[in-house]
Amino acid sequence: MTDRYTDYNNWAWLYNETVGPDYSQPQLNLLKRVFLPHIPDQGRILDLCCGTGQLIQPLVNAGYQVTGLDGSEEMLTYARQNAPQATYLLEDARQFESETAFDGAFSTSASLNHLMSLTDLRQVFERVYATLKSGSLFVFDLNHPGQLKRWWRGQPTEGEIRRRYAWMITPHYDPQNTEGAFIVKIYQAGHPPEGLGQILSFLRRLLYKILSHPRFIGLRLKLLQNFNRFEPHWQQLTLTYPIKGHSIDAVKDTLAQVGFTNIDLQTIDGHSEIDNNHSAHFICTKPSSVSLTNASTQANNSIA
Secondary structure (H helix, E strand, O other): OOOOOOHHHHHHHHHHHOHHHHHHHHHHHHHHHHOHHHOOOOOEEEEEOOOOOOOHHHHHHOOOEEEEEEOOHHHHHHHHHHOOOOEEEEOOOOOOOOOOOEEEEEEOOOHHHHOOOHHHHHHHHHHHHHHEEEEEEEEEEEOOHHHHHHHOEOOOOEEEEOOOEEEEEEEEEEOOOOEEEEEEEEEEOOOOOOOHHHHHHHHHHHHHHHHOOHHHHHHHHHHHHOHHHHOOOOEEEEEEEEEEOOOHHHHHHHHHHHOOEEEEEEOOOOOOOOOOOOOEEEEEEOOOHHHHHHHHHHHHHHHO
16 A cells, blocks of 8 residues: 555546536535535635545635645646645545644545545544544545445446547446446547548547437447547556445444544435435534533443
8 A cells, every 4th residue: 555545646637627527516515505504604624535626616715715635646736726725735535634623524526435444444534533623524425335236337337538538437346345446448539630531530520529418328338338449549548446335334333433423324415315326425523522521421420
């Protein structure tokens, strides 16, 4: 294991163009509903595993003081461009320290699924707990085993074809060892063709434009699975990102062991029942000093 999770360096530019903007709005809606009402005006917020920072600028615009933390230097390069007024930490989520006491922290897009053991997950929870003010919220989401088993079945789930690049994501999951990975294939165009090749390239671009419509996603993904046949001169890069399917109960127990309380779960749409169609969003609290004092008093009285 490296000292810092750097695996996203290789597709930071593509993430910034595609997945980052696409995933940010639903996550922002959830934060507006369950997180931001508990943050004071001009409060300090930690975006853990912030990626290319698409969530940060709306929060800065709303008056919050945001710190983005990520292990990928390349991801933070784009985050600084997208939200230059924020503060950034190039750190591993398991080991970071901050002199800032935050009014709340969040992590989105199932970033913490990349932690392959409960020990790693607990280290993150401990670091977040240490940096939060008493009474502050920590919100994060995970892809859980039931959901992974249903949807991560070795078939492409999303992808695009643009003028100078194309990409596709294929998730795999083994329910026996509760581990999996998603594979990202990236294609980048070479030198523009000439003559007849230029005409054929123009016709292919027309096809790609038609297939970009949401209703044709199935055909688009089938084409991407054989993209080398259509664009043999484009360069291909294949990246693999391992993930762990942590059980919901184990995560809740680990949060409680660290000291978090009021552990609640929701889907991104706000439903309290977590099914196999949705990831699990955890909402928990670092208890206030008053709560800790009351809990200690009650425990002493109980012993007495």
